[in-house]
Amino acid sequence: MIRRAVPALTMLTLCAASAAAADKPATPVAVVAAARASEWREIAADDLLVMTIEGGRRVVIQLAPAFSPTHVGNMRTLAKAHWWDGTSINRVQDNYVVQWGDVTEKKPMPPGLSPTSSADYVQPIANRRLRVTPLPYPDPYAPSTGFVAGWPVAMDGDGVWLPHCYGFVGVGRNNSPDAGTGAELYAVIGQAPRQLDRNIAVVGRVIEGMAHLSSLPRGSGELGFYTEAEHKVPIVSVRLASDMPAAERPRFQVMNTEANSEWNSFTHYLRLRANRKDDFYDRPAGGVDLCNAPVPVRPVP
Structure with missing residues (x-):
């Protein structure tokens, strides 16, 4: 094989390009992509709710039983009973929520649902050993924030709760003392309405298919509810992944959000979310709020 000599100027250019690439500031995306396999944990199949809507579009919700055990327990019961099959998406309010359930409010509930109350919105910290990765920036809605077991959380001296971030799923309810059963649900599709924190049960987050919800036509009725003349998007089925065929x-x-060392991938990712120094950014923000540091989730490779 004949090897052609590389001109000295070209070689210097290649070396300079390689050095520039090596010195290029890291980005959050790059840190996530480079994370070791040991820094990820698989989500249990019993914590995945799979909703199929009109047109075969799939939405996958990760449930949060540690932070909303009563409502999540009810949702598992509803899914096992196939209660949501044949219901619909009834409300799409711009920059706020997509809401679904039984529009008639007359569909019988399956047996085995547990009563709920506003006490279920916050879980007590007492006697719980939470391994918290703190977010060291001020939050207008909570004394402190951070990450526990892969979830963003807000906290005070007594309790811990999930925030209303983009894509998070909450339980629809009427006025207090009603706290909802878990049958009527909504997903946040706009700027995080954190004023709802501790006023409604937050039960999980959408981890796949968010575009199928956020792109739906907005309802023209009050609060974005679809009118009789508008198309309510049918829900074909809702299943727990654990009840689906393995294939x-x-x-x-x-x-993994637990900071086992100062330089683990999630800690590095958080630092970069607050201090972007890559090519596009001229001024790092010097901080990040809880909803703008989403915990990375990926399909099993």
């Missing part, structure tokens, strides 16, 4: 189950991993 059809979606599988996902969430990044």
Whole structure:
């Protein structure tokens, strides 16, 4: 094989390009992509709710039983009873929420649902050993924030709760003392309405198919509800992944948020979310709020 000599100027250019690439500031995306396999954990199939809507579009919700055990327990019961099959998406309010359930409010509930109350919105910290990765920036809605077991959380001296971030799922309810059963649900599709924190049960987050919800036509009725003349998007089925055939189950991993060392991938990712120094950014923000540091989730590779 004949090897052609590389001109000295070209060689210097290549070396300079390689050095520039090596010195290029890291980005959050790059840190996530480079995270070790040991820094991810698989989400249990019993914590994945798979909703299929009109047109075969799939939405996958990760449930949060540690932070909303009563409502999540009810949702598992509803899914096992196929209660949502044949219901619909009834409300799409711009920059706020997509809401679904039984528009008639007359569909019988399956047996085995537990009573709920506003006490279920916050979980007590007492006697719980939470391994918290703190977010060291001021939050207008809570004394402190951070990450526990792959979830963003807000906290005070007594309790811990999930925030209303983009894509998070909450339980629809009437006025207090009603706290909802878990049958009527909504997903946040706009700027995080954190004023709802501790006023409604937050039960999980959408981890796949968010575009199928956020792109739906907005309802023209009050609060974005669809009128009789508008098309309510049918829900074909809702299943727990654990009740699906193994070959059809979606599988996902969430990044480990526990800071085992100062330089683990999630800690580095958080630092970069607050201090972007890559080519596009001229001024790092010097901080990040809880909803703008989403915990990375990926399909099982």
